[in-house]
Amino acid sequence: MKTDRNLGAFEIADKQSVTWDLVSLGEVVLRLDPGDMRIATTRQFQVFEGRGEYNVARGPRRCFGLRTAIVTVLADNARKYVELVKSTAPVSLV
Secondary structure, eight states: OEEETTTEEEOOOOGGGOSOSEEEESOOEEEEEOTTSOTTTOSOOEEEEEOHHHHHHHHHHHHHOOOEEEEOOOOTTOHHHHHHHHHHSOOEEO
16 A cells, blocks of 8 residues: 555555556547548548547557546537447447
8 A cells, every 4th residue: 555645545456346447538539531632522531530538548458458448528419439439449438
C-alpha cells in the first residue's frame, strides 16, 4: 500500500476484480477525407476516427491486449459511428 498526503491511502486492484485495465474520458472525432476530390463534388469520403482520448485507449489495446474503454457522449443518431469504431479497433464504448 502506498500513502500520499493529498490522496490518502490507495491500493492497485488485481486484474480479476476490475472490468477495464484502462478507461479514457473524452470525445472521439471523425475525420472525413474526400481524397483528391473537392468536398463540394465528391460522392464518397474515407472516414478516420481519432483524437487523443481515443488513441490513449486504442494503443494499449492493440499493442498489449489490455481491456480498454472510452467514456464519451454520442448523438442519438451515432449508431453507424459506434459500428465504425468497433470494426476498426475493438475499443469498448461505455
